[in-house]
Amino acid sequence: MDKIIVYTDGASKGNGSNDSKCGWGVLLSYKGVERKKSGKNYGKTNNYMEMWAVLEALKSITDKKIPVELFSDSQYVIKTLNGEFSIGTNEELWEELFCEKQKFANITFTWVKGHNGNRGNEIANKLAEMEANNV
Numbered sequence: 001m002d003k004i005i006v007y008t009d010g011a012s013k014g015n016g017s018n019d020s021k022c023g024w025g026v027l028l029s030y031k032g033v034e035r036k037k038s039g040k041n042y043g044k045t046n047n048y049m050e051m052w053a054v055l056e057a058l059k060s061i062t063d064k065k066i067p068v069e070l071f072s073d074s075q076y077v078i079k080t081l082n083g084e085f086s087i088g089t090n091e092e093l094w095e096e097l098f099c100e101k102q103k104f105a106n107i108t109f110t111w112v113k114g115h116n117g118n119r120g121n122e123i124a125n126k127l128a129e130m131e132a133n134n135v
Contacts, residue, residue: 003067007120010049011128024053025127038127050074073114
């Protein structure tokens with residue numbers, strides 16, 4: 001069965017300080033076609049940027065009926081989306097994420113070890129780092 005494969009990552013240089021430089025990166029793949037997305041922010045934590053990357057990825061998928069498998073190296077994000085962790089901080093962002101998640105007919109969230117040679121994770125990481133370094 002065809003499915004959309006998504007890799008996400010977030011970065012924060014200064015991790016939450018007012019002047020922290022932040023970035024997020026996404027790699028989407030469907031039927032052999034890849035699409036990259038990225039963006040930047042200021043003053044956010046690494047966890048926030050990890051969440052933001054997932055949100056941006058989910059929002060960019062227009063056909064919510066196609067199965068999706070999303071990979072992230074953030075256990076915090078994956079375990080929260082899978083119901084294993086409870087929401088602590090960033091409640092509004094979590095609310096938006098769960099709202100977006102419910103729009104999909106078939107979506108799974110899988111943890112992947114970061115900085116371990118996984119091509120999709122490495123690309124998402126490079127995008128996030130590039131954005132954080134260019135803020």
